Amino acid sequence: MHNISYSLINTVPKHWCADGLGSGPPPPNVDECKPFYTNSSNSGTCKKYNYESYMGYQSFVSKMNWVCDEKSKLEMGNYIALAGYAIGGPIMGYLADRLGRVPILVFANVITILGNFLTIFGMNFELFCIFRFLIGFVVNSNFSIIRILIVEYMRPSLRTVCLNICYGFFIYLGMVITP
Incomplete structure (x- = not known):
């Protein structure tokens, strides 16, 4: 998504x-x-x-008319999301180590879904930036914690297969279904 x-x-x-x-x-x-x-x-x-x-x-x-003179708003929102990546990655990693990977993974997924959904309704620049930062803050956790959990829980001979199933099949399936 x-x-x-x-x-x-x-x-x-x-x-x-x-x-x-x-x-x-x-x-x-x-x-x-x-x-x-x-x-x-x-x-x-x-x-x-x-x-x-x-x-x-x-x-x-097109809904926000962020073209021509206003196109910098979209770019700024993307930069703020990248700032969320940079700040959220270490913080969420630390929280995953302290509170547990599964609860933080669930939290990160919920926040990502909620942030993407609320972006639709953030009909001004400030809300758009807040929601993009929130998504950036947690989205790396959705990918990195899954890898860590598979490496921790699976025996070495099954890690590659499990990672390919998680990332190959389910991301493909999600990308096909979502549109």
Whole structure:
């Protein structure tokens, strides 16, 4: 779910400025951030955009109009998620050693699912950043603790098979089912 949510949230559809356009102009061949028509009432900056959606899908970027001058908001949210990775990895590892790997793994999965779900409803920049940081904080635990548990619980001859089943089959199955 988390691997696919990144693609769904960060999809930047083809877009163009809708200021001063009629009801149904054809989309341009390239993304366009400036108005097609400028006059005394139009300052040259765009206030409204049209998007070419794929099968009616409206991405988070198109919903929030985070294109052109606002595209730095999406990038900042991704940087904050990376900061969550850097801070959360050592903290969650320490907690897994102190409180147990299975409880922290369950906690990390719940927070990842909740954070990805709440990102949809974080309809402002601050909430988006909070939810992305929260996801980044715990998401490494979802992968690393599973590996550690398999190495600890399985005899050496079965570790490779079990890791391939967990990561190969179930991640593949999840990626096929989720969309």
